[in-house]
Amino acid sequence: MEKYLRTPIKEIIGKNPQVGTILEEFGIGCVPCSVGTCLLADIVEIHNLSPEDEETLMSRIAAVVYPGRPVVLPEPARKRRAEPRKIAYSPPMKALVEEHLWIRRFIAMVPAILDRFDVLSEADRALMSEGVDFIRSYADRFHHAKEEDLLFACFDPGLDILKAMHEDHKMGRVHVQGVVEALARKDPEGVAANLTGYAGILTEHIRKEDGILYPWMDRNLSTRQVGELFSKFAAVNERLVDNRKKHEAFVVRLEEIFSEKLMEVKR
């Protein structure tokens, strides 16, 4: 079993797709991950399972990778009961989660925006450009800059989970560039495909960060680091306060324009 604990998860799932299903049952969403280089041992550690759940998970995976063979399971990494599932973020982490809410509110409007988008309409193209500006200035420059430059810098850059998050950011940027280029050549399909692609990546990315990455980081940051991150985030907020207000107001405006349309699209 030791061999599998040190194997990248994508490789394990590739050879044994059932492992992906088992992980899903324990709330571990590795299947759609775009990178998949995290080692099984690290995945189990990062998800903070109880010793009982960890044992059940490992025995079920062992039954898949070594069918019909007795396997010595590793000692659960955690001796004590896992903390309650209710997530209590530290203040800097809570601030990032609140920014995710704004990004999710924007993403929620994407189907409605695309449903009535007319690439020949100057007003629609201007609105789409504002959307791109929101993604680039708020989601990327403001929010992801805090993550990449300040939060992730507290951890070993070689960690697979961080590589996966960086990869999501990169893929998001590629899609946004795709929207810009499609807009320039007045290609509605290109705009739709790239904006939908961006929304899909970011939705999954935010789910991973809110549910798994941030709680794990909170468990590993020292009190000193939490305080320093809080101060550094406050400095970024102060520096970009006008931009932030502008972009949050944009999301509110989108919701006013598209809330009815969104209901139609959902129906």
Added chain:
Amino acid sequence: MSGCPGSRTMTFSKDEDAGAVVGTAPSRLRQWPIQLHLVSPQAPYFQGADVVLAADCVAFAMGSFHEDYLKGKSLAIACPKLDSEQEAYLEKIRGLYEEAKINTLTVMIMQVPCCRGLLGLAVEALKASSRKVPVRYVVVGLRGEVLQEEWVEA
């Protein structure tokens, strides 16, 4: 060196790892005084520090207090039940946030209900403060076990 030794300001060591070994467990105390009425937000050991504000009983109940919570931090202690003139505490804690520009505050209280008052003071001072600081609290059981450890919702 003048004045009352009970309230004279002293910083013992800046080296976090060099605890003074007395008996078998090293002391992690880096300063004097520690009582909240006696400390000043202007004291050098509070500037930019991670501060523990502990109820008087905490360090007696928790055997690992020095190693697990005090190490690397500055300290103030108070009893929210018996201490007098607690309005001064409010201003002093606010002074820690605003003047000393502390990095974090960890409020450690016992599980008894009257101890909640100390956390209440820290939160009230935070609301009144122009500078925000991450505040967390640790609730300690009568046998020294940690019952709860959370960040305060600002």
